[in-house]
Amino acid sequence: MVWQDRLDEIKQRTELARAGGEPDRIERQHARGQNTIRERLDILLDDGSFHEVGALAGAGLYEDGELREFTPAPYVMGLGKIDGRHVAIGGEDFTIRGGSAKHFHQRVKGGDVGGFPEELAREYLIPLVLLIEGGGGNVQRIASEGAPPLFAGNHQFMPAVEAMMYVPVVGAVLGFAAGGPAGRSQLVHWSVMTKDTSAVFAAGPPVVRRAMGQELTPRELGGPQIHVRQSGCIDNEAADEQDAFNQIKAFLSYMPSNVFELPPVAEFNGAPPDPEPLADIVPRDRRRPYQMHKILQATLDPGSTFEIKPHYGLSLITALARVNGHPVGVIANNPLAYGGALDGDGAEKQAHFIDLCDYFHIPLVFFVDVPGFAVGPEAERAATLKRGIRAAWAGMQATVPALSIVVRKCYGMAGMIPGDSRLRYKVAWPSADWGILPIEGGVEAAYRREIEASPDPEARRRELEDEFAEMSNIFRTAEAFGVEEIIDPLETRTHLERFVEHAYRVLPHELADGPKSRPGVRP
Known part of the structure; x- marks a missing residue:
């Protein structure tokens, strides 16, 4: 063959790239209970579906024009399938320089804030999956490029921002992430981190020690206890990498591939949930709590609920679920936490979830039992009022169909948030209780x-x-048509089914508009 020498070199370079880092680095990765990036791709993606892009990127060492040594770029990316659906995917190779890019072209490939994987997802209108583990910037770039880099404006972030405007973006933090990779974990619609092997921080323990004189382990600085339970920077926690991959698949199963499509409808042939627990679940004593999760179990498709941020903003439950196979976004107050009062974290959680569902055409269902905003000095210091009004702003800007089911309390400004900004269709249980x-x-x-x-x-x-x-x-309100219906709790599922049927008949009219604009400046 005329070009056999070139073909041989392609094969040689590809084999070097696929080998990853040195064997001892791979062994250390496995000893920590972690997979390498290529092993992660093999586990997550459908068998044989991965098509790598950019395998030849890296740094070559030459003698007399001949390649003597080749270090692959510490980032692996390409196209693949998850449960039969196309995705763009990429992740740092921690076995090569800790996943830290040494040259600018490696950053563009995807090893830092954003790059080619985002462009693939944006161009092909397919979801983007980021498997994150890397150290961000590398001071060795100064030596290799001869000058310290000055970030040239927003080009670092624009690929990630543009991808998020058109397709679902998910991020899984599977190891330590600092600098750019840590920032990348925030440029997503949903995120997960592993319980025992991951941490996220703007700068790691060595920088913190030098700058602040504090000795912290990576997990003390940015582990799940910090970012899943306190800061809310990461949405969900996974027991291990396999659990993280299962959660990625679950999240994407509710999402359309892009903003020009509707969410995928799953086949539903099973029996509907048993509604009988609803008859007595709400106590007569309005001060006694109950388990809102049991209401969700008795109204949504069995086994279909995927909770978002279950360890953050505990007074509110946000979950993706299905009704007759149709995806819905569920927002429910949780009377077991602060009596269901909406605190600052819960309000932030609600605003983001409304935005997520509205942007990807997922109808909203509210289960309302909220006595108002959380009060007291701690609530004021936590900016509950401002964050609560942001949630109200998000609700008023949302155009996706919504149904409010008032289970018990609906008071104050927090009680103004649930509902459709257009139709404002509300049904109430006999246990409902509302007012100013x-x-x-x-x-x-x-x-x-x-x-x-x-x-x-x-x-x-x-x-x-x-x-x-x-x-x-409440019947006086019904007389004044201040509430559309007061229903038997056992009929809740029927109302949900009817709502979903009409919502999915209306939703196609939203698709032609593409990405939704967000006019104004959210308070």
């Missing part, structure tokens, strides 16, 4: 002087509360 303020606190605020001046303040307080309780009868 909860009666107890509202009476205290409005009649404080009268109560204090009474010969028997406690008796006068109870008298006023009883008067307002009588006027707060």
Whole structure:
């Protein structure tokens, strides 16, 4: 063959690239309970579906024009399939310089903030999966390029931003991620990190030690306890890499491939959930909590619920689920945490989830039991008011169909957030209870002087509360058509099925508009 020498060199370079780092580095990776990037791709992607792009990128050492040594770029990327659906995918090779790019072209390939994998996803309109483990910038670039780099504006971030405008982007942190890779873990629609082997930080322990004099382990600085449970920077925690891959598959199963498509509808031939637990689940005593998760189990397709941020913003449940196989986004107040009061973390969680579902055409279902925003000094320091109004802003900008089911309390500004910004269709259970303020606190605020001046303040307080309780009868609201329906809880599934049928009939009209604009500046 005329070009056999070139073909032989392609084969040689490809084999060197696929070998990864030195054997001892691969052994250390395995000793930590981690897979290499190529092993991860083999596990996650459908068998034989991976097509690598950029395998020949790297650094060659030449003598007399002949290749003597080749170090692959510490990033592996390409195209593949997950459960039969096309994806773009990439991840750092931690066995090569800790996944840290030495040359600028390696950063463009994808080893830092963003690059070619994002462009593949954007061009082909397919989901992007990022398997993240790397150290970000490398000071060796100064020696190799002869000058310290100055980031030239937004070109570092634009590929990632543009990908997120058109396709679902997910990130799995499977090891230590600092600098650019850590930033990349935030430029996603959903993220997961492994429980025992991952950490995320803007700068790692050596930099923190030098800058602040603090001695911290990677997990103390940025492990799941920090970013899944406290900061909320990462959405979900995985027991191990296999669990992370299973969660990636689950998340993508609810998502369309891009903003021009509808979410995929799964076949549903099973029995609907048993509604009987709904009959007695809400106690008569309005101060007693109950398990909102049991309501979800009794109304959504069995086994279809995938919770987002289950360890953060605990007063709110956000989950992707299905009704008759159709994806829906579920937002439910959790009375087991702060009585369901919406705190700052919960409000932030709600705003992001509304944006996610609205952007990818997933109808919203609210299960409402909220006494209002969380109150007190801690709530004020946590900017609950501002973050709560941001959630309201997100709800008002959303155009996807929504249904609100008022299970119990619906009070205050937090009670204004659930619902459709257009139709505002609401149904309520007989246990529902709503108003401007909860009666107890509202009476205290409005009649404080009268109560204090009474010969028997406690008796006068109870008298006023009883008067307002009588006027707060939910059937009076129904008479005024302030609520569209009050239903038997056992009929909730039927209402959900009807809503989903109409929602998915309306949704195709949104597709032609492509990416949704977000006018205004969110407070």
